[in-house]
Amino acid sequence: AKEAGRRAIRFYEPVMDEKIERRRDLAAELQGALLRGEFHLQFQPIFALDGSKICSCEALLRWTNRQFGAVSPAEFIPIAEEDGLIVTIGNWVMMEACRTAGAWPDDVNIAVNLSPVQLRSAELPAVIVRALGSAQLPAHRLEIEITESILLDEVDTTLAALRALNAIGVRTTLDDFGTGYSSLSYLTRFPFQTMKIDRSFIEDLDRSPASVAIVQAIVDLATKLGMQTIAEGVETPAQLAQLRRTRCDAVQGYLMGYPMPASRVAALLAGMRIN
Numbered sequence: 154a155k156e157a158g159r160r161a162i163r164f165y166e167p168v169m170d171e172k173i174e175r176r177r178d179l180a181a182e183l184q185g186a187l188l189r190g191e192f193h194l195q196f197q198p199i200f201a202l203d204g205s206k207i208c209s210c211e212a213l214l215r216w217t218n219r220q221f222g223a224v225s226p227a228e229f230i231p232i233a234e235e236d237g238l239i240v241t242i243g244n245w246v247m248m249e250a251c252r253t254a255g256a257w258p259d260d261v262n263i264a265v266n267l268s269p270v271q272l273r274s275a276e277l278p279a280v281i282v283r284a285l286g287s288a289q290l291p292a293h294r295l296e297i298e299i300t301e302s303i304l305l306d307e308v309d310t311t312l313a314a315l316r317a318l319n320a321i322g323v324r325t326t327l328d329d330f331g332t333g334y335s336s337l338s339y340l341t342r343f344p345f346q347t348m349k350i351d352r353s354f355i356e357d358l359d360r361s362p363a364s365v366a367i368v369q370a371i372v373d374l375a376t377k378l379g380m381q382t383i384a385e386g387v388e389t390p391a392q393l394a395q396l397r398r399t400r401c402d403a404v405q406g407y408l409m410g411y412p413m414p415a416s417r418v419a420a421l422l423a424g425m426r427i428n
């Protein structure tokens with residue numbers, strides 16, 4: 154058994170080396186990425202089910218590196234978090250997202266993802282106030298998305314940070330709800346105005362009665378607690394029909410719209426005004 158174990162380890166060695174090497178090289182490239190102008194934002198519309206109008210757009214960070222090409226945020230954000238670089242990058246995202254939304258109609262909000270590392274930074278409220286000010290965007294049009302996993306640790310710091318955001322007047326959204334294994338009682342403790350139901354539940358909606366029951370329960374609970382609900386990752390008409398029956402407030406996903414450049418979102422929003 155010992156012999157087999159050793160052989161197994163040797164077998165995986167090159168793969169592990171490659172992973173570590175890629176991570177190290179990406180970390181090095183991330184250092185100058187902002188200065189080289191390698192980041193841009195895309196925007197994915199979120200539709201209110203009541204009236205089917207775009208109620209907000211989520212800013213999604215894109216990195217096109219000179220050496221690695223397009224790198225997924227799922228890969229580079231954890232690296233940027235580890236290095237602390239996420240704060241500088243996140244500040245840029247906040248400025249850029251607010252600036253872009255400044256050109257949109259008054260009833261379309263901007264949703265910005267925030268890393269737990271950013272949430273714990275003391276300068277966050279000042280950064281947000283500055284971004285809103287320079288874009289002349291009212292605070293209530295900014296929705297900050299934070300993943301549910303944040304609720305698991307440093308409860309007091311998180312609570313204080315969320316309250317500080319609400320005090321400025323920005324809205325807070327609990328992202329990826331259902332994946333973080335947090336207690337349901339946290340929903341009443343933490344000041345979130347909106348809950349985003351994770352894609353994993355939406356995925357199974359058109360084939361699993363259990364998923365229908367879970368999503369219905371989540372929507373009912375959130376609604377009773379006074380929260381808005383958004384379903385993410387809607388890909389099929391059957392999922393959308395089910396979400397209407399569930400009385401979810403809003404939907405987002407490839408069925409309604411892919412993440413798109415700022416110019417296309419602006420055209421889409423302008424078109425909606427005219428029609």
Ligand code: C2E
Binds near residue numbers: 412
């Ligand atoms: P997220 O916040 O849960 O964002 C939703 C992800 O699902 C996005 O991937 C989006 O492109 C994708 N998506 C949207 N609709 C559908 C659909 O119908 N089906 C499927 N399969 N996927 C869909 P993306 O852009 O690759 O972002 C991945 C994650 O990276 C985000 O997950 C978020 O956690 C993080 N992220 C992205 N931008 C930022 C940012 O500016 N700051 C921070 N801190 N994190 C970010």
Ligand code: CA
Binds near residue numbers: 211266298328
């Ligand atoms: Ca999000």
Ligand code: CA
Binds near residue numbers: 328329349351385
């Ligand atoms: Ca999400």
Ligand code: CA
Binds near residue numbers: 329352
């Ligand atoms: Ca998700």
